Each structure stands twice: as C-alpha cells, then as structure tokens.
Amino acid sequence: MRKGLIFVISGPAGSGKGTVVKLLREMIPDLGFSVSATTRAPRPGEEDGVNYHFMDRERFKSLLEEGMILEHTEYCGNFYGTLKSEAEKVLSEGRDIILEIEVEGALQVKRLMPDECVTVMLIAPDRAELERRLRGRGTETDDVIMKRLERAVTEVGLAENYDYVVVNETDHSEECAAQIKSIITAEHSRYAMMKSTVESYSAE
Amino acid sequence: MRKGLIFVISGPAGSGKGTVVKLLREMIPDLGFSVSATTRAPRPGEEDGVNYHFMDRERFKSLLEEGMILEHTEYCGNFYGTLKSEAEKVLSEGRDIILEIEVEGALQVKRLMPDECVTVMLIAPDRAELERRLRGRGTETDDVIMKRLERAVTEVGLAENYDYVVVNETDHSEECAAQIKSIITAEHSRYAMMKSTVESYSAE
Numbered sequence: 001m002r003k004g005l006i007f008v009i010s011g012p013a014g015s016g017k018g019t020v021v022k023l024l025r026e027m028i029p030d031l032g033f034s035v036s037a038t039t040r041a042p043r044p045g046e047e048d049g050v051n052y053h054f055m056d057r058e059r060f061k062s063l064l065e066e067g068m069i070l071e072h073t074e075y076c077g078n079f080y081g082t083l084k085s086e087a088e089k090v091l092s093e094g095r096d097i098i099l100e101i102e103v104e105g106a107l108q109v110k111r112l113m114p115d116e117c118v119t120v121m122l123i124a125p126d127r128a129e130l131e132r133r134l135r136g137r138g139t140e141t142d143d144v145i146m147k148r149l150e151r152a153v154t155e156v157g158l159a160e161n162y163d164y165v166v167v168n169e170t171d172h173s174e175e176c177a178a179q180i181k182s183i184i185t186a187e188h189s190r191y192a193m194m195k196s197t198v199e200s201y202s203a204e
Numbered sequence: 205m206r207k208g209l210i211f212v213i214s215g216p217a218g219s220g221k222g223t224v225v226k227l228l229r230e231m232i233p234d235l236g237f238s239v240s241a242t243t244r245a246p247r248p249g250e251e252d253g254v255n256y257h258f259m260d261r262e263r264f265k266s267l268l269e270e271g272m273i274l275e276h277t278e279y280c281g282n283f284y285g286t287l288k289s290e291a292e293k294v295l296s297e298g299r300d301i302i303l304e305i306e307v308e309g310a311l312q313v314k315r316l317m318p319d320e321c322v323t324v325m326l327i328a329p330d331r332a333e334l335e336r337r338l339r340g341r342g343t344e345t346d347d348v349i350m351k352r353l354e355r356a357v358t359e360v361g362l363a364e365n366y367d368y369v370v371v372n373e374t375d376h377s378e379e380c381a382a383q384i385k386s387i388i389t390a391e392h393s394r395y396a397m398m399k400s401t402v403e404s405y406s407a408e
Contacts, residue, residue, distance in 0.1 A: 160399075
C-alpha cells in the first residue's frame, strides 16, 4: 500500500507561504491530519485525542528529550507540538502530512524521520521583490522592515539544508502551489517508495 | 539561468513507453534535441552537424572509449549514439533532453553525467497485466511470449538502479505522462538546481 510522506514547508517573511499552502491544501483534499500535543488545559467541549493530545509540561518535555516530538512551538506559555507516533499513524494510513514550520523545526523533523520527510523552502523571486513585499504592508517603520528583511535573507541562506527550493513569483501563487504538488507526486515515484511494487513482480 | 537536465526513460516490453513518451513530448514543447552521431554514410541532402554528426567507426569507437558518447546502439551494422558534448550544449541552453534507452545505456548516461541525469523506469501495473499486454498482440507463439515476459520481468528487477519508477496503468497514459512531467518539474526545484537563485540573495 502507498505510504504517506511528511512535506515540511518553510517560508521566510515575504515568501507568501500562507496563500500557497492554503491553495495546496485545496488541491490535495485527502491530506492526513495529525492531532497535536499541547500543554494547555482543555477548553469546554474539547476531547483528548481528538482536538489535542493534552499533557502536562513534564510529560511534553520528556517526550521532547526522547525525540518523540517532531517539532514544537511555545505560544502564550504553552507548548504545542507534533507527536512522532501520531505522524507515523497517519503515514501508515497512506496519507501525506504537510507541516508549515520554521527552519530549525524543519531540520529537526528531517533528522528524526529522514526517510519520510521532504523539505521545501518557499522564497520570493529576489531580494528586491522581497523588500517590496515587506514594505507593501505599509505599517512598519523602516527600522522594523530592515530587520525583517535581514532575517528573511538569513533564512533563505539556509535553503542549502532543504531538498527543494520553490520560487513564489508575484501573482502566481497557483503555479507555485502546483509546483509543490509536482514535488509531492515525484517523491511518491522515487524508487524507495515504489520498491514493494517492483518486488511484487518477481514474487508472483 | 535555468540549466537543462537529461531525463532517461526506460520501459521494458509491455510498459507502454512509446505512447507515454509521445504524450510527454507533446506536453513539453520546448524540449531540447541533440543531434546524434552515426557511422552510417550520409544520404543525399543530409548535412553533417544538422541531421547527424557523421564519422567513421574508428572515430566513434575512440569517442566511446573516452566516455564522450553517452549511449549508443548498433543498427544494420552502423553505430548511432548521443555525444556528451552535444548534450552539454543543449543543457547549457536551458533545455531538457529526453532519451528513451534501455537499462544498460541508461545506467551509463547516469555514470557519465551523474549531476545532470535523472532516470525513470516505466512499468506495467503488475506481472499479470504485463503478460496480458504481451499476449494482446496475438501474433507470437507462447514460447516467444514467455521469453519476452521473462526478459521484461528481469528488466523491472533492475529498477533499483533508477531514481524513479512510474506505473503506466492501463488506459491511463495521459496521467502517466503527467506524472513524469511532475518529476521533471520537481527535479528543477531541487536545491542544487536553485543554488544560484538562493545565492543571488546574499550577493545583492
């Protein structure tokens, strides 16, 4: 049976990642969804294992140390993360997972699941266009914009750690999403993914 | 500038390679074309360097020994082959090349141009369907069919040497060609191909 893969997509500020990933999710309706782990308290009506895997900080930290959490973030004093066991369950059902995460987390997922993880960095066509996009919001001071620009350029510089780099040309988000979809198709055609099909030939 | 890549497509008997590659060529109109070398004599009206690079057997064999011929075949006592220099010229113009060749030749191209060559093996969905396709022609004896089947199965077994394996489902040649097109798109998005774009960010 087809095995799922994890596609990690990173995009520095100005790459237009939000729009592209939204389009991509629309293009691939049967994507898998892994229930996140969190240390925040359940809200009324939330079910453990459905909305989140709820746990205390101690448990979360110990899973993190054991390499059982693929990536995580802290938000308002609570941890949120993707459990390796949860991801493996989804992949074994033949579904792909898309994770939108920053460089550090992306490389950690790759390290923890090298055979199942494909990393894609989304970038603006060039530095000038990146600056235009960051300025385009028109709400920040020059100082803030230059800091964001510098940070984004640094992040693009880390693209050498990624499997793929995709340029999001201005006003061509659809093409960009289609290009990532092609990467997903291609990765499922790699020999390693097709091994069992090939081997069934000689087994018959 | 975008650099071209060589896509080598092999397909054992019954894989339906002919139809798929024809569709693929229609889908990618700006494919490059490398003028082949041959030891056969020019026919009236044929121009050296346009129709073929004409040469004698001695020259062909010496180029072959030097690793300057990517792949070749012998037909009616004459050699036909793809010159490495010719392929490199086309790739440097930013155009991709599609070569339809058998396993041995495919692996040789990969060996001679590892960074520019991507190999794809096309296969029938399974052994039973492969046999149905081989019998479908209805013109050969059982003995001949079994020999062709055996040979095709052996060739599929060599798929582990290929980068990609694509199944040509019966009556779905269009999807199959589209899948190879996705592989072409994906390969152009690999970090190594995007390196200069990424590096131009920090150079500016």
